[in-house]
Amino acid sequence: MWFKNVQIFQLKDTENLDTNELVSKIPDFPLKECGSQEEHSFGWLPLIRNSEQWTLAGDRCLLFRAGKEEKVLPAAVVREELEAKVSEIELVEGRKVGRKEKQDMKDELVFTLRPRAFSKRSDIWGYIDLKANILVLNSTNAGMTELLFKHLQTTLGSFPMTPLQAQVSPTSIMTDWLIKNDVPASLETGDECEIQDSSEDKATIRFKSLEPLSEDVTQHLQQGMSVKNVALRWTDKVSFVLHDDLTLRKVKFDDTLKDAAFNDSQGGGLADMDANFALMSLTLRELFDSLSLWFEISSNNE
Structure with a gap:
């Protein structure tokens, strides 16, 4: 878990x-x-x-x-049934089926088919x-x-x-990290990032298997693009991709942490879960403290 x-x-x-x-x-x-x-x-x-x-x-x-x-009713099934009914009406009655009638027929089909959906x-x-x-x-x-x-x-x-209330823009902070090569001491950059320009169409460039501090990335940032997400590793405990909404994706806890949880467990499903949860929650609590510092996340008590 x-x-x-x-x-x-x-x-x-x-x-x-x-x-x-x-x-x-x-x-x-x-x-x-x-x-x-x-x-x-x-x-x-x-x-x-x-x-x-x-x-x-x-x-x-x-x-x-x-x-x-949730009831899964494939759109293709509804579409096929609807097309068959529309074709039958047009053939038998010799008229075109209007948009509203077609929508009503679709709603009726969904109502009829849903009980049989898996x-x-x-x-x-x-x-x-x-x-x-x-x-x-x-x-x-x-x-x-x-x-x-x-x-x-x-x-x-x-x-x-x-939601987390950052007092400074996560995008601007992460962009500064890479442009200035000033990533916090507890962090190491990974091998992927996504950057975006400020134009209306929000064009993006995704870099894979590439050090985010490399010139291929930073030259675009120096020309005005900004970081949407970047792969990071924190204190040798966990790696993740940090997004500009402060969500963490592709989270991977270090094997040494998992081994420690295994050693703490007394064996069995619930005991394993208890040990895993204890170390995971402590690690994420400490990481949240760091996130609060980097992005000036305001306390809900302030």
């Missing part, structure tokens, strides 16, 4: 956030199967399939997992860190993130949070 993507939000009003209440209420709002005419359903899932372990706590952090079940499940992991006052998600998918927030609010009644 080592996160491969990381999106961080700051918690507000943490004095009134009771994680014990969340622990007790999560089993009351589980993921349920989609109804025959539902597009999707969303709810909490046990951390381990077919178990009663809904959460995991440690060092003021609480891990949880939610899931989405269901697909996806999940999203997250945890609350009350020491750092943050919510950490393993997804950068906006749709899943929104569903999770709504479900947290449904479960608790309210769940105040806010």
Whole structure:
């Protein structure tokens, strides 16, 4: 369960956030199967399939997992059925089918076919860190993130949070790092980055297997382009691609960290998860402190 993507939000009003209440209420709002005419359903899932372990706590952090079940109705199937019906009407009745009639027919087809559509499940992991006052998600998918927030609010009644509030532009900071060869001491550049110009069409250049500090990259930055994302490695613990919205993608925790978690585990699924979570949450808490320093992220208490 080592996160491969990381999106961080700051918690507000943490004095009134009771994680014990969340622990007790999560089993009351589980993921349920989609109804025959539902597009999707969303709810909490046990951390381990077919178990009663809904959460995991440690060092003021609480891990949880939610899931989405959606009816998958391929567009090609609907289109094929619609084209057949339209062709039949035009042949039998000798008239063209108008746009509104065609849309009504499509809506009716979707209604008829949806109960027979197959269901697909996806999940999203997250945890609350009350020491750092943050919510950490393993997804950068906006749709899943929104569903999770709504479900947290449904479960608790309210769940105040806010995206990270950087006081300086992450794009300008990362651009300066590369132009001035002034990357923070705890960071090393990786082998990819994406830069963008300031024109209306926002033309981008993606560099792969290339040192971001190389002249091939920096000469474009000196001509006015800016960094959208850059691959970095932090304190020999974790590597990632840092984006201008402060999300971390392609996250890879170092093998020495994973080995340490393995050595701390007592063996077994939940014990392994507990050990992994303890080291991962501590590492991301420390990384968040560094992000706050580099980008002047304001505290929610200010």
